[in-house]
Amino acid sequence: MLIGIVGKPSCGKSTFLNALTMVNAKVGDYPFTTVEPNRGTAYVRSSCVCKELGVTDNPKNSLCEDGIRFLPIQILDVAGLVPGASEGRGLGNKFLDDLRQADVLIHVVDASGSLDAEGNIVDKGSWNPLDDVKFLEEEIDAWILAIIKRDYETMKKKASAEKLRFSNLLHEKLTGLAIKKYHIEESIREVGMMDDDASTWDEKLPELVTSIRKKSKPIIIVANKIDQPDSHKNYLNMKEKISSEVFPISALAEVFLRNEQENKTISYSSGDSDFEILNKEKLGDKKESLIQKIKTDLLLKYGSTGVQEVLTHVVFHLLDMIVVYPVEDITKFTDKSENVLPDAFLVPKGTTAIGLAAKIHTDFAKNFIHGQLAPSGRRIGADYEVQNNDVIRIVAAVK
Ligand SMILES: Nc1nc2c(ncn2[C@@H]2O[C@H](COP(=O)(O)OP(=O)(O)OP(=O)(O)O)[C@@H](O)[C@H]2O)c(=O)[nH]1
Ligand SMILES: [Mg+2]
Known part of the structure; x- marks a missing residue:
């Protein structure tokens, strides 16, 4: 799973990546600070089954602290996007090409309204952030449309002559963009095209692209x-006018709090609504007054800096993922090397036992016999829909 961070220059994409991952991507108050994409690993949290099962675990592919599993998620921060990017303005299509593999996009909006469409500083509050939301969607649609249009006419002729389906041709065309066949098929139905009749395609093509984009690269908006x-006034306005949820965040405050937590001057964990000062002297007066301001203006007002909530929302609500724990031994919950609950996997809700087997190893799915749930030992078939926090053994034939 890959989450892409998008938005106009200087809206705070790299700061947001740093807040989620602490990778230290370069931040600057001038447009196009980022040219080459920055990658980082963030951790989404889920209550671990170790507590329920009363065991001490040895996680391998994730972390566990006080009964909370931290599951790694890849995040990509790309160059800023300006209107007309799909036609080559700013850094042009570069940032879009970097986003090909993203499964979901987080649109970072400068809620303070102090940057114009190109990320240049303007009078505070003089820019309406709502305008940013619309243009970003349009640019992404224009990018996908341009890819389709490259040899659309040839595609249509070929389809008519050989009686080919649009969904098959489009899927081929859009491979590499992490767009699934069913996204395309559903969209074709939704906009009212006939998959096997090229004469119905032209008129609805832009509408089709928007529908495919919404399914294959859903966008979540953060203020x-x-x-x-x-910012608060603009945030309320965005919340009212935008049909999807909007998350108020301060990426900068989160970076500050996490840095101080690493310096051991405060005790803080991402998502917390408060912190405790551990070393007043090391923190110093200046930072202490800043941190108190963060507490009153942000944590007390919004409940947290918002950064961790966004990740939780993306993974567990927008992408509808659940966590499952594959094991080899259902009495000890271990793998071959006796590690207790070694792996936690994020899989989409609706994943079957055989689907899970395929994620572990392709051979596992090919040679699948049955599954078993821990600690009950209950046998499950290939079609069993795995549930959140299931501990599962997959039994496969040895070939
Ligand atoms: N007050 C405040 N400033 C922020 C916040 N997040 C980022 N900034 C500031 O906004 C400016 C731009 O931040 P970046 O993270 O470099 O923005 P970007 O979107 O990556 O910019 P480009 O790479 O140029 O596209 C910097 O001066 C940051 O310190 C925030 O939550 N609050
Ligand atoms: Mg940047």
């Missing part, structure tokens, strides 16, 4: 820089 004077 960043919520610590700034005009």
Whole structure:
């Protein structure tokens, strides 16, 4: 799974990546600070089954602290996007090409309204962040449409002559963009095209692209820089006018709190609504007054900096993932090397036992015999839909 961070220059994408991952991507108050994409690993949290089962675990592919599993998620921060990017403005299509493999996009919006469409500083509050939301969707649609249009006419002729389906041709055309066949098929039905009749395609093509984009690269909007004077007003306005949820966040405050937590001056964990000062002297007066301001203006007002919530929302609500624990031994919950609950996998809700087997190893799915749930020992078939926090043994024939 890959999450892409998008938005206009200087909206705070790299700061947001740093807040989620602490990778230290370069941040600057001038447009196009980022040219080459920055990658990092963030951790989404889920209550671990170790507590329920009363065992101490040895996680391998994830971490566990006090009964909370931390599952790694790849995050990509790309160059800023300006209007007309799909036609080559700014850094042009580069950032879009970097986003090909993303399964979901987080749109970072400068809620303070102090940057124009190109990320240049303007008077505070003079820009309406709602305008950013619309243009970003349009740019992504224009990018996908341009890819389809490259040899659309040839595609149509071939389809008519050879009686081919649009969904098959489009799927081929859009491989590499992490767009699934069923996204295309559903969209074709939704917009009212006939998959096997090329004469119905032209008119609805832009509508089709929007529908495919919504399914294959859903966008979640975050109102960043919520610590700034005009942000709250703009956030409320966005919340009212945008049909999807909007998350108020301060990426900068989160970076600050996490840095201080690493310096051991405060005790803080991402998502917390408060912190405890551990070393007042090391923190110093200046930072202490700043941190108190973060507490009153942000944590008490919004409940947290918002950064961790966004990740939780993306993974567990927008992408509808669940966590399962594959094991070899259902009495000890171990793998071959006696590691207790070694792996935690994020899989989409609706994944079957055989689907899970395929994720572990392709041979596992090919030679699948049955599954077994721990600790009950209950046998499950290939079609069993795995449930959140299932501990599962997959039994496969040895070839
Ligand atoms: N007040 C405030 N400033 C922020 C916040 N997040 C980022 N900034 C500031 O916004 C400026 C731009 O931040 P970046 O993270 O470099 O923005 P970007 O979107 O990666 O910019 P490009 O790489 O140029 O596209 C920097 O001066 C940051 O310190 C925030 O939550 N609050
Ligand atoms: Mg950047």
